Amino acid sequence: METVLESEDVVEDIDAGTLNVRIKQIRYEGKGINSYELTSPTGKQLPPFDAGAHIDIHLKNGIIRQYSLCNCPAERHRYVIAVLKDENGRGGSRAVHEGLSAGDVVTISKPRNHFPLTLEARKAILIAGGIGVTPLKAMAHELEERGIDFEMHYCARSAEAAAFGPELDGMRRAGKLHYHFDNGAASNQLDIRKLLAQPTSGTHVYYCGPGGFMAACADAASHWPKGTVHFEHFKAPEQPKRAPAGTGHFGGCEVTIASTGQVIQLKPEQSLSDALNEAGVAVATSCCAGLCATCKVRYLGGEVEHNDFILSDEERQEYLTACVSRPTSKTLVLDL
Ligand code: FES
Known part of the structure; x- marks a missing residue:
């Protein structure tokens, strides 16, 4: 746990929904992944957030991107995001990696949450694919803080591509966090169907990752009771081809x-x-x-x-x- 600032003051809004924060630290977390620690330029507390929340970050050229907060929600002195540089993406992650430096002041939105934890659950199963680990890491911190049972599975291409190694090592040693690397032993690959074969009363499932991983989790969890499976896409998945504008029902x-x-x-x-x-x-x-x-x-x-x-x-x-x-x-x- 990090120290919480004693000041009760919360950093001022520029307007109803945004605030300025300073990039206090940029850290290499894994292959292609940097984390960005954001703090108040005046040392005040930041607005609170719940695990699963994200912020918008306003980048150069008017680009706005959403990134999940991945630190413990009990922390009020900082937000931490982690960004995977995607050379083939729309340019947001490149703008973060190449355009931001420690000390810069950036505008962000207040945290919003469309991927909340169900705190009444007895247990949570967290399944992360690649950079989809970020909201689930915040959830793991919150579950640990609240003493709610959980197990986390983190799938990555390799150990080098997995973020937050030292920070998550306590969870790994406690048997709460399990790594599954594409280039690892076959016996260590995650069998999502097997993991989710048997819904257990009071257990909720959370997953986030790339398209194929999301589809595999959705399929494996399809028989779980309504309301017990939660997920968030970090990238729009491939859509089935839609009727072109001006045809069928879409004539205006x-x-x-x-x-x-x-x-x-x-x-x-x-x-x-x-x-x-x-x-x-x-x-x-x-x-x-x-x-x-x-x-x-x-x-x-x-x-x-x-x-x-x-x-x-x-x-x-x-x-x-x-x-x-x-x-x-x-x-x-x-x-x-
Ligand atoms: S702007 Fe994000 S859902 Fe419409």
Whole structure:
């Protein structure tokens, strides 16, 4: 446990949702992975967060990216994120690795959490694939703090590609953390189906990782009781091919803003968030990929093809994500 600052002051917001933090330390954590320790420039406490939360980080050229907080949520003096440099990505991780230096002040959002722990559970099984370890590491810290039983499985290409080795060594030695390396012994590969074969009352499962890993976990956990399996994508998975704009149901839509009666014409090729913002109805966006729920809006009428990776089936009855959801009806009413 790190020391908590004595000051009760919390770092000031620039506006309702963002704050400035200083990069206190950048540390090599594993092959291609750096961690970034963010602290208040004035030594104040940071807003609290729960395990599974992420922040937006505002990078040069207007790029905004989401990264999970991976330190213990009991810590109020710092946030820690870890970033895998993806040479073939959209440029966010390169901007972090190549553009940020210790001492820089960066703007971030307050933490938001779409991947919370169920603290009433008796046990948690945490399954991490690659850099998907970050939210699960925060969960492991929180479970340890609260004395809730857990086991964590960390799959990585190799020992060199696994992050946080020294920091997690206590958990490994305690038998809580199990590594599974692609280049390791066959007997040490994780058999996810076997791990999740038997749902146990009071046990919840959490997983995060790349696309194939997510699909394998979803398949292995498909028979677990509703509400006991939780996951977060860190990258939008491949989508089944969608009907092109302007075809079938997607020929455009009349969108009504419930509070004002304003009617906005959504063009077939436009995203709902773009149409709303162009019409002067501000809807905040961040990932623009259906991953973060920043653009979540309640709808009161109409039919929607959701296309997000964050809302539950229950939430989708009531909410859509304006960046990727498409109306399939001719009219849509938004609770804005
Ligand atoms: S902006 Fe992230 S889900 Fe829409």
